[in-house]
Structures are given as C-alpha cells and as structure tokens.
Amino acid sequence: FMDIIINNLKFYRNNQQLKIFSFVIMDNHIHLIASHKENLSKVIRNFKSFTAKELIAQLKKDSRSWILNLLKENKADYKTDSFYQFWQEGNHPKQIQNVEMFNQKVEYIHYNPVKRGLVSDAKDWIYSSARNYLGLDCVFQINKIL
Template sequence: MSEGYQIRNQSAPHFLTFTVVDWVDVFTRKSCRDIVIESLKFCQKNKGMEIYGYVIMSNHIHMIIQSNDGNLSNLIKDFKSFVAKQILEEIESGGESRADWMLKRFEFAAQSNSRNSKYQFWRYGNHPEEVSSEKFLWTKLNYIHMNPVRAGIVNKASDYLYSSAANYVGGEGLIEFELPSNPIIDVLRKERFNFEIDEW
C-alpha cells in the first residue's frame, strides 16, 4: 500500500480499487465475475461488510465498503484472498482458453515478492480513500457507476449488470444492500455531473 493511501480509520467507509496484476482481463468471464458477487454476498452476511457501491470491470474492481466489525484491512485481505483462490482454481480447471498465458503472468508476478506462493493474482495496494463527506461519497459513486459507460460497454450505467447502479436507479441489483440517504442527490448528479438520473 503506497504511502499516503492507508486505512487509518478501520471503521470508516472507504473507496477502494482492486486491480489484477498486469491488468489481465480475468473478469471478461462471467464465472469470474460471479465469484466476486458471491464473495461480496458472503462478506455481507458473515464478515460485517457494508456495501455502498461497486463495479466489476474486465481487470479491476471499484467499491465503497465499510467494516461493521471495525477492521477493514482484515476484511479486504480475506475478500481478496478468497476471490484470488477461487478464480485461480477456475482458471486451472480448464474453462479458460487463455489459462496458460494467464497463469504464466501470475507466476511471473509472484517471483518479485517473497510474500507470494506460486501465483500473485492482485496488484499490491488498494488505493484506499476514506469517505469523509456525503459529497465525496456521491462523487465516488458516480465515478464507479459511470465506468462501464466511459468504457463504451453500455449507454446507461444501470444497464450494466455487474455494478450497483441498478440499485440506485431501480432498487434492484445482483447484491441487495441498504442505500445511503442523500438529501442533495439531484444537485450533485444533475448540476455537478450534468446528467439526469433517468439516463442511468
């Protein structure tokens, strides 16, 4: 974790980015995206994870989460470790046509650090930013939800299945969670970001 981006308040919500080593496009596979979704649900139910928003892109994940148990660092470690283990098993099982190439990249990355075993799946560091205000929260949520739009995957953020945009627009997404209250949502979304809610 780079200096200046550390989790100092373990109970506060943080904006985080988890990136696959070498930007390998692991999450183009539905099975790998589903592993992330199921892992988030498990952490919600069993590890005190509070979710405010997320998006799964082809090679990275953005999310805003909080630890109800007051130990966000351990929660992140457990989540990333489990997801990496499950996805590596999925790749090794033979369902991935690029398996040899991917595993060689992960193996090569692991050689650069003694903390690794055979493979390194995630890049080190999560670039954590503490959510210290409502304005910051909604700025980051808009950034998260617009990722697939900026990438040209969808025209409306809520059309992207593997993000929380649909939770905020229609109330239904792959993961259920309680939405944060926001009395100035219209001002932030319509004036600051210059797009209407129904364009999501």
C-alpha cells in the same frame, strides 16, 4: 468469474459484517464504497486472498494457461508463498468526508463501464450498483444509507 466475486461479496456482507454502499466489477479491477465496524483493511485483504484462490482454481479448471502465465509473471519475486499474483497488492482506501464526496465517488464507480466503452448507460452494466440506485434488479444488493 464475476459470479465468484459476487458470491464472495455476498458472503462477506452476510457473514463478516462488511457493508457495501456502491460497487462495480470490471474485467480487470473492482471498486467498492464499503465499511466495516472493526477492520476494513483486514476484511478486504481476506476477501482478496480467498477470491484469488477461487479464481485461480477456476482458471486452472478452464485450462486458461495464458492467463495463469500472466499472473505468474506479475508475481513479485519476494512473494515466495504464492505462485500467482491475482490482485494488486494492498488497497487504496479513501475516507469519504461528506455527502458530496460520496456522490462523486458513486458516480465515478458507476461510470467505469461507460468510460471503457462496455455499455452506453451505467444501468446496463449488471455488475454495478448503478442498477440498485435506480431501483432495478441487480446481482448484488447493496446496503442502504440511512
């Protein structure tokens, strides 16, 4: 499932001009520091829509009906055009004001898997840009800040 998200991040970076400066992909959420020259909200909305369809298709293929049932229960009643709710509605963008804020957000993002007890060191979570920042191999190459 992580590969679906990674592959879509690569697509949006390579084909939709999405710049990603930091990320972590967890089992139940994702954090990004990202930018887009025109409309970041639209790009993120499209990313969420497309990945939801791919992830739900994979869940069906893998016969993960218990997860699909949870996604069905979480769907808002007014959403008549979909059967499941994979992502939380909307996104929660925060404009980064300065270098200190950027560094604090990167640290918060990278610390997520440690806080959850999944790893003891952020660099050990392969679905995170912590590895990029340390010059280690990573599943996704982030954009460099000049």
